[in-house]
Amino acid sequence: MKMKLWIYTCIVVSLIFVSGCQKGGDDTIKVGLIAELTGDIPAVGASCKNAAEMAVKEINESGGIDVGGKKYKVQLFVEDSASKPDQAASAAQKLITQQNVLAIIGPNSTSNALPASEIAESSKVVLISPWSTNPKTTLDAKGGAPKQFVFRACFIDPFQGGVVAKFARESLKAKKAAVLYDVASDYNKGIAEFFKKTFEEKGGQVTAFETYTTNDKDFSAQLTKIKSTGPDIIFLPNYYNEVPLQVQQAHRLGIKSIFIGSDSWGSQDLTKLCGKDCDGYYFSTHYSAESASPAAKKFIQAYTSGYGNTPDDVAALTYDSFGLFRQALSGLAKPDRQSLRDGLTKIAEYKGVTGDMRFQPGSGDPVKGAVIMQIKDGKFAWFTDAKP
Amino acid sequence: MTYLLQQTLNALQLGSIYALIALGYTMVYGILTMINFAHGDFFMVGAFVCFVVVTFLDLPFLPALLLSMAGVTVLGVMVERVAYKPLRQAPRVSAIITALGVGIFLENFTLALNPYPKHIPPLIANTSWTFGGITISSLQCTIIILSIVLMVLLDFLVQRTKVGMAMRAISWDKAVVPLMGVPVNFVISITFAVGSGLGGAAGMMYGMAYPVIDPYMGIMVGWKAFISAVVGGIGNVRGAMIGGYILGVLEIMVAAFLPSTYRDFVAFSLLIVLLIFRPYGIFGKPRPQKV
Numbered sequence: 001m002k003m004k005l006w007i008y009t010c011i012v013v014s015l016i017f018v019s020g021c022q023k024g025g026d027d028t029i030k031v032g033l034i035a036e037l038t039g040d041i042p043a044v045g046a047s048c049k050n051a052a053e054m055a056v057k058e059i060n061e062s063g064g065i066d067v068g069g070k071k072y073k074v075q076l077f078v079e080d081s082a083s084k085p086d087q088a089a090s091a092a093q094k095l096i097t098q099q100n101v102l103a104i105i106g107p108n109s110t111s112n113a114l115p116a117s118e119i120a121e122s123s124k125v126v127l128i129s130p131w132s133t134n135p136k137t138t139l140d141a142k143g144g145a146p147k148q149f150v151f152r153a154c155f156i157d158p159f160q161g162g163v164v165a166k167f168a169r170e171s172l173k174a175k176k177a178a179v180l181y182d183v184a185s186d187y188n189k190g191i192a193e194f195f196k197k198t199f200e201e202k203g204g205q206v207t208a209f210e211t212y213t214t215n216d217k218d219f220s221a222q223l224t225k226i227k228s229t230g231p232d233i234i235f236l237p238n239y240y241n242e243v244p245l246q247v248q249q250a251h252r253l254g255i256k257s258i259f260i261g262s263d264s265w266g267s268q269d270l271t272k273l274c275g276k277d278c279d280g281y282y283f284s285t286h287y288s289a290e291s292a293s294p295a296a297k298k299f300i301q302a303y304t305s306g307y308g309n310t311p312d313d314v315a316a317l318t319y320d321s322f323g324l325f326r327q328a329l330s331g332l333a334k335p336d337r338q339s340l341r342d343g344l345t346k347i348a349e350y351k352g353v354t355g356d357m358r359f360q361p362g363s364g365d366p367v368k369g370a371v372i373m374q375i376k377d378g379k380f381a382w383f384t385d386a387k388p
Numbered sequence: 389m390t391y392l393l394q395q396t397l398n399a400l401q402l403g404s405i406y407a408l409i410a411l412g413y414t415m416v417y418g419i420l421t422m423i424n425f426a427h428g429d430f431f432m433v434g435a436f437v438c439f440v441v442v443t444f445l446d447l448p449f450l451p452a453l454l455l456s457m458a459g460v461t462v463l464g465v466m467v468e469r470v471a472y473k474p475l476r477q478a479p480r481v482s483a484i485i486t487a488l489g490v491g492i493f494l495e496n497f498t499l500a501l502n503p504y505p506k507h508i509p510p511l512i513a514n515t516s517w518t519f520g521g522i523t524i525s526s527l528q529c530t531i532i533i534l535s536i537v538l539m540v541l542l543d544f545l546v547q548r549t550k551v552g553m554a555m556r557a558i559s560w561d562k563a564v565v566p567l568m569g570v571p572v573n574f575v576i577s578i579t580f581a582v583g584s585g586l587g588g589a590a591g592m593m594y595g596m597a598y599p600v601i602d603p604y605m606g607i608m609v610g611w612k613a614f615i616s617a618v619v620g621g622i623g624n625v626r627g628a629m630i631g632g633y634i635l636g637v638l639e640i641m642v643a644a645f646l647p648s649t650y651r652d653f654v655a656f657s658l659l660i661v662l663l664i665f666r667p668y669g670i671f672g673k674p675r676p677q678k679v
Contacts, residue, residue: 040602042503183649212648215608217598220398221643228391241505245600253394254516254523273507273600 029065029072029335031056031325032079032095034106034116039083040214041239043269044108044314048130049078050307051315052105055322065326068333077101081112088112092119092127102335103128105321108314110134110187117150124149126340128324130317133157133263134190138364149341151364153320153354154286154313157187160262161194161237163370163386164284168233168260169202171372171384172282176207178231178257180222180246182238183211191237191262207231223250237262244274251277258282266313271378278375286313287354288371288382296353313354320352390521395644396637401528401597403636404535408590409613410620410628411542412583418559418623419579420476422483426467426491428610430584434460434591435601436498439506449511453534456592457585464584465577473573491606498603505602508595531593538589539629542582546625551578559623608652612639615659621672630671 033052036045056076064071077099079091088107095101096119103126107113113132118141120127129137129152138150168174177199181192196206207229210222223246226234234250234257236243247259261283271278289300289310299319303311311319327350328343329335349358357366374383409431416424437459441447447455471490475483516525546552554575557565566572594609595601616635620627635655642654668674 038499038503040505042505183647210648212643213652215604216648216651217594217600217605217609218398218402218639220401221395221640222648224391224394224398225644241600241602244507245598248599252514252516252523252525252527254518269504273505275507275509 027064027070027072028075029067029329030075030077030099030101032077032092032099032101032104032106034079034081034088034091034095034104034112036083036108036112037078037080039081040241041083041109041267043240043267043312044131045080045083047267047312047315048106048108048318051303051311051318052076052078052322054303054306055319059322059326065329065335067329067335072329072335081107081116083109083112085111085115089115089119092116096120096123096125101125102337103325103340105318105325106130108132108318110137110190111185113137114186117147121147121149124341125337126151126325126344128153128321128344130154130321131263131314132187133160134186135365136186136190146363149337151324151344151359153317153324153352153357153366154263155368155370156365157191158194160284160370161191162198163372164235164260164262165195165198165202165204167282167284167372167384167386168235169199169204172233172258172260174204174232174258176205176229176231177233177235178208178210178226178229179206179235180208180210180212180219180226180238181236182214182242184213187264188237188239192235195235195237217245219246219249220253223253223255226250227253227255231257233258233260235260237264239264240267240270241273243270244278247274247277247281263313266373266380268309268312268380271375271380276378279377280375282372282374282383284370284372284386285380286370287316288373288380290382291371291385293351293353293355295351299353316353320350320354320357323352324350394522395640397522397524397528399637399640400532400633401636402640403633404532405590405594405597405609405632406613406616406635407629407632408535408538408586408593409609410616410632411539411625412587413614413617414620414622414625414628415555415579415583417617418625419555419576420472420483421623422472422480423487423614423622424472424583425484425487425610425614426494427583427587428606428608428613429491429494430460430464430467430587430606431591431594431609431613432498432601432603432606433463433494434588435508435595435605436506436591437588438592438595439508439601442509442511443506452511453589453592457588460588460591461581461585464580464587468577468580491610495603495606503603505600508599508601510599511596527596531597534589534593538586542586543625545582551575555579612655615655618659618669619662621669624669624671627669627671631669 035048056074060073064073081088081091105128107116108131110132113129117127117137127150133154133156135156138147179192182188208226259281263285265283266285332339332343355368357368359366370386372383373380412427434456438452438456441452441455467490471486516523554570616631617628620631639651642651
C-alpha cells in the first residue's frame with residue numbers, strides 16, 4: 001500500500017514538472033534574470049530583481065511588446081548566482097537549455113558576468129549586463145574582439161577610472177594618491193589600474209598601490225603602509241560591504257586623507273554599514289536620483305512607492321537593460337535570438353533612466369555619461385556631472 | 389621604527405583574536421582528540437549574537453560580551469550533545485565530517501535568516517592616542533587586554549582547578565580516568581562550553597574590530613585559528629595562545645613588506661612546513677602510541 005502511494009506521488013510530481021516546462025504559449029517571450037540574491041553583495045541582487053520585476057510588470061500591463069504586428073507578454077525567470085562565478089555560469093546554462101529564454105539580463109558583478117557572458121556568447125543568446133563595468137565582459141577572452149551577443153547598460157572602467165582620476169586631480173587638487181583594491185576581483189583590479197594610469201598622466205603621483213584578497217577583513221598592515229606615504233586622497237574601488245571596514249580602520253589608524261570610490265559604492269547599504277565615517281567622501285556612479293530627467297523621475301517614483309526605498313544605480317541600470325531589450329524587440333519582424341541581437345546594435349538612441357545612450361559601432365558598450373556623488377549625512381548627493 | 393611598532397600593534401590585535409579562537413580548537417582536541425571544524429562558525433554565531441543584542445536590546449559592552457559568550461556556550465554544548473556525543477565511539481573521521489556538516493549548517497542557517505551583511509554599531513567610544521607617530525585606538529587596547537585576561541583566566545582554570553585537572557587527566561587517558569570516579573561527560577561538556585564561550589568572545593571582538601559581519605566570516609578565520617592551534621601544538625593550551633600571536637605577526641608582516649596576496653599562502657605554507665618537520669607543533673609532545 002505504501003509503495004503504491006509513493007508511485008502515485010512520483011507520477012504526480014513529475015507531471016507537475018513536465019507541465020511546468022510547457023507553460024507559456026506562443027504569445028510569451030521568456031527572459032532570464034541572473035542576480036546576486038545571496039552571497040557577498042545581496043543588496044545588488046535585490047535591487048536588480050525588484051527593478052526587473054517592475055519592468056516586466058509594466059511591459060505586461062501595457063499589453064506587451066509589439067513584434068511584427070503581434071503582442072507578446074514577457075515571462076521572467078529569476079536565477080540566483082550567489083555572487084559566485086561558477087553558479088552564475090550554471091544559472092546561464094540552465095536558463096538557456098532548460099527554460100529556453102530569448103535573452104538574459106544580468107549578472108551584475110563582473111566576476112559573475114564574465115563566465116555567464118561566455119556561455120551566452122557560445123550559445124548565441126543575447127545577454128545584457130546592467131552593472132558590469134569591466135571592459136572584458138563584452139570582449140572575447142581569446143582574441144579580444146567584441147563579443148557578438150553580449151551588451152551592457154553601463155559605462156566601462158577605462159572611462160570611469162579616468163573620470164575619477166580627473167576629478168581627483170582637477171576638482172580636489174590632489175597631488176598624491178594611494179590605492180587599496182581587491183586584487184582577486186576583475187572589477188576592482190581593472191579600475192584601480194585605469195585610475196593609476198590617468199592620475200599619473202595628469203601629473204599626479206601614486207604613492208601606494210596596495211592590494212588585498214576578497215573576504216579579507218584586516219587591512220591594518222596595508223593602511224599603515226599607505227599612511228606612511230602621506231597621500232592627499234585614497235582611492236577605494238571596492239564593494240560597499242568592504243569600503244566601510246577600510247574607512248573605519250583607516251580612521252582608527254589616524255589617517256585623515258579624503259577617500260574616493262567608484263560605482264561599487266552606490267548602494268545605500270554603504271551608509272548603513274559605514275555610519276558617519278563615510279561622510280564627505282566622493283564616488284562616481286551611473287546616475288543621480290536628484291538630477292534625473294522627467295522620464296527617470298517617473299521610474300524613481302514608481303520604484304520608491306513599490307519597494308520603499310530610492311532605486312540605486314543597479315535598479316536603474318536593470319530597468320534600462322529591459323528598456324533596451326524592449327526597444328530592440330519592438331522594431332523586429334519576429335522574436336528570435338539573432339534578430340534581437342541585430343536589433344540592439346541598430347538602436348540609434350535610447351533615452352534611459354541613467355541618461356541617453358547608444359551602442360558604439362561593433363561593440364556592446366554604450367556611450368554615456370557619469371556623475372560624481374558626495375555622501376552627506378548618510379545620503380548620496382549629486383556633486384557634478386562628467387560627460388564622455 | 390615607528391612603522392614597525394605600528395605594524396606590531398596591528399599584529400597583536402589580530403593575533404589576540406586568532407589565539408582566542410585557537411583555544412577552542414585546542415581544548416576540544418586535547419580532550420576528545422577530535423578537530424571541531426565547526427568552531428569557526430561558532431565564532432561567527434558569536435558575532436551575530438552580539439549584533440542582535442546590541443541592535444535590538446541596545447545593550448552596552450559588558451552585558452553584550454557576556455550574552456555573546458553565553459549564547460555560543462549554549463550552542464557549543466548543544467552541538468556536542470546532539471552531533472558529537474553519539475559518535476564518541478565511532479572512528480575519528482566520522483566526527484570530523486560531522487563537524488564540517490555542523491559548520492555548513494550554521495552558515496546556511498544564518499544565511500537563510502538574512503543574507504545581508506550586518507553592521508555592529510560601535511560599543512566603546514572610539515578615541516585614538518598618538519605617541520611619537522604610533523596610533524593606538526581604544527578598541528585595539530580593549531581587544532588586546534581583554535583577550536589576555538580571558539587567556540589568563542583559562543590558564544588558571546586548566547592548571548589550578550579540579551575541573552582543569554580532570555580535563556588534563558582525560559586528555560592523558562580516556563579509558564582509565566572514568567574508573568577514578570571522574571564524571572567524563574560533565575567534563576567534556578565543560579570543555580566545550582569554555583572553548584565555545586571563548587570563540588563567542590572572539591566573535592564579538594572581531595565584530596567590533598571589523599564591524600561588517602556576514603555568515604561566511606568564520607570560514608577563513610576558523611582556518612587561520614586552526615593553523616595557530618597546530619603551530620602551537622594542538623591540544624596544548626599555552627601553545628595555542630603563542631601560535632595565535634605567531635600567525636598574527638606573520639600575516640601582518642607579510643602584508644606590510646610583501647604583496648598582500650602572499651598572506652594566505654604564507655599562513656598555509658607554515659602549516660605544511662610544520663606538519664612535515666614538527667607535526668606535534670612547537671609546544672606539543674608526541675603522544676605515546678599503544679601498539
